[in-house]
Amino acid sequence: MDVSFWWTFLLVFVRITTFMVTAPIFSGRQTPALYKIGFSGVLSILCVGMIKDPIHSPELGTLILLILKEFIVGIVLGMTANILLYSVQLAGSLIDLQIGFSMANLFDPTFETNTQLTGRMQNLIAVLVLLSTNGHLLLIKGILTSFDWIGIQASVPAGVDGRLSAFLLQCVVQMFMIGFMMAAPIIGTLFIVDIGLGIIARTVPQMNFFAVAPPIKMMIHFLIYIFILPSFFYLLRVLFETMFQSMDSILKIMGG
Structure with missing residues (x-):
């Protein structure tokens, strides 16, 4: 292992680590930071040998620009996947706002935000489905494939012409x-x-509306939720397909 190995390892480690702290599943607080760093280091060591254009003693200014570029690539890839997975939490928040569960907030370690009851349950279902379908392996494959599209010494031309920001929007x-x-x-x-x-409240004013309405809405909510649960899994499949296609598209844009 010569000097070029360690310079290349540094840049690979920066890209993989920034991806791990922003990508779904890996970025949550349920995964200790020490495990994230250790796993990123192991992946970096395995990946360095496949780099086609290693770095040979770069200058300080060039090294800073390369580290900044690797940081941006890892962040963009991780956030592209994470932004789409936020739709599960968004759906749960809208449902809880309608039913009245929005007053009960829970901390979600997956997204490191406060979420409502339905949003928390849907996040758990989405993560379990992603793990059961080996989606975490596809995420790792995506960050490793990025080195074929965006080399260590290559630049990101899409950051200048606006294609990158347009795709994120x-x-x-x-x-x-x-x-x-x-x-x-x-x-x-x-x-x-x-x-x-x-x-009913207008026609029967003697009825205590605020005592009757919440239990009825909760009961209907759970009945409808059980009824439409198969369609939720179908939408999860559409979501995961869109997420991996977006990661592939963002690689083609940044490597363009």
Whole structure:
């Protein structure tokens, strides 16, 4: 192992580590930071031998620019996958806002944010489905494949012409679309229930509306949720396919 090995290892380690701290599953606090660093180091050692253009004693200014580039590549790849997975939490937050569960916030270690009950449950289901379908292996394959598209000494031309920012905005749009699709059946049903309860409250003013409405909405929420659960798994498949296709597209854009 000569000097070029260690310079190349440093740049590979920066890209993989920044990906690990932003990508789904790996970025949560349920994975200790020591494990993330150790796993990134092992992957970096295995990956250095496949680098076609190793670094040979770069100058200080060149080294800083290369480290910054590797940092940006890892962050963009991880955030592209994480942004799309946020749609699961968005759907749960919209549902809980409609049903009244938004007052009960829980800390979600997967996204390191406060989320509601339904959002927390959907996050757990999404992570379990991603693990059961070997999605974590595809995420690792994605960051390792990035070295074929974006070499250690290569630049990122897409950061200048605006294609990168335009694609990230498109990922945000897809996140909202998938999140609304996941929440639409329950939100629509609860909206109709609110209209019916409003009519009943006007026709029977003696009834205590605030004591009757929440249990009815909760019961209907869980019944509808059980009924549409198969469609949720279908939307998860669409979400994961979109996530991996977006990672492939972002590699082609940045390596373009």
